Amino acid sequence: MLFGDPLAEVDIAAGYRGPIACQAAGITYRQLDYWARTGLVVPSIRGAKGSGSQRLYSFKDILVLKVVKRLLDAGVSLQQVRTAVGQLAHRGVDDLSTITLMSDGASVYECTSADEIVDLLEGGQGVFGIAVGKVWREVEGSLAEFPVEGGNVVGLDELADRRNRRRNAS
Template identity: 65%
Template sequence: MPTATPQGAYPEDVPASGVVDEVGYRGPTACAAAGITYRQLDYWARTALVEPSIRPAHGAGTQRLYSFRDILVLKIVKRLLDTGVGLQNIRVAVAHLRGRGVADLAGMTLMSDGASVYECTSYDQVVDLVQGGQGVFGIAVGAVWREVEASLGTLQGERTDTGETLYRHHPGDELARRRRERAG
């Protein structure tokens, strides 16, 4: 994937909560957070576009388990497809995203002219692409990160070590907390 020359970092902070490596998400949760169908998720896993990094499916009856980063990439793939980027270029972009550190992802903007996908890590790089006529649309990965984080905050995850189901911020929890405060 073409990369513009670094000319400074985005002032945008890395999302505060970070990534919880001990939590995985089953297929339906990954679909809900990424805004894709289960059919898309299954197809992308079977064709190795985006495979679950925590637990792949091994035959009938096993369930894939996706990491936060996997779901972030799923949502980015969906956005690239929705804007008409070809699957071959999306595969190149996904391979590039896999090779980057988590902190790098939060400060990255992906720009595309509909054919190629470019990584920009500064405002100057974005402006240079747009002025050069190359950039047609951009995806601020940090903003997608926060969207996925917000979605997963209302969905259940699973501890990767024990398999225990986790409800990260179930809406009912807030109601129960307020009732306890009034009663206490």
Template identity: 70%
Template sequence: MVNTGEARSQKSAAPAPLQEPLFTEDLPESMTDAVGYRGPAACRAAGVTYRQLDYWARTGLLEPSVRNVTGSGHQRLYSFRDILVLKVIKRLLDTGVSLQQIRVAVGALREHGVADLAGITLMSDGASVYECTSDDQVIDLMRGGQGVFGIALGSVWREVEGTLSELPSERPESELPAEHPGDELRARRERKTG
């Protein structure tokens, strides 16, 4: 268990996962960085506004990992993992966890591979966020007598996967070519500067 607010001792034995990983071998292509989702699709799947998404990308809370470009005419592309973390951020915000604690929790989640995320449950008492990978860790938190809530990333995974299956995706290399017929403004700028 990783407490993102304060240090807690870990048990010496390897913890048993709360659930089996959803994918033990290779992930489907839609869950890798080979496929990305534009901002509106990411917003819809995660339940956040485009304004939130843009702010979090600009402040470094969660930058898109497939394609992170700036300027007009370019589209950020978010991976499955990015959208999974976006949905977790939204849930933590909805329960009153501070953005500062969420930044620490997101930092801890970044250290895990996509397949690892499915076996994690995040617990929070509203002030701190705890990463639990075994039933014992969850029980220890609940024995403290303080109210806690949990987010099982496996169930969030399935929600995001279901929503994204209905939304358009694209490959990062599908950016507009330099001589795209509909990009007249770009062509004019290049003629002016060239």
């Protein structure tokens, strides 16, 4: 682990619906939908299949969503974000916790050791960094508020919640 304590085990079979993924990643549903439709971050558990179907995002998907948001907020171009996400997609969920993404605003660099970070900074290339392990903890803390079972989400989205209340009232 590059920064801090070892990370907790994550249930990689757990699925989270779009509204929960948005809350945990700090993005809007419109961003989530656009990123899924354009292939930037697609749900790995279940994609949308027609009107009314629910996408299910894994922990790794939500972690990547939050990293994407951080990169975009820092002014990294969408093209560079797509490149970075492509690199992250090939990593296992445990591997992500050891990565620090550094950027000079134009390019994104993947560092897996303190030496790589120092070399990058000495070369004048790094302007900011995102320790993915820290983002991991933030996402884990956000998702802890929502109950999950296996590959199914227990937490309901707002529309499903309204439907259930209406059914129970009659």
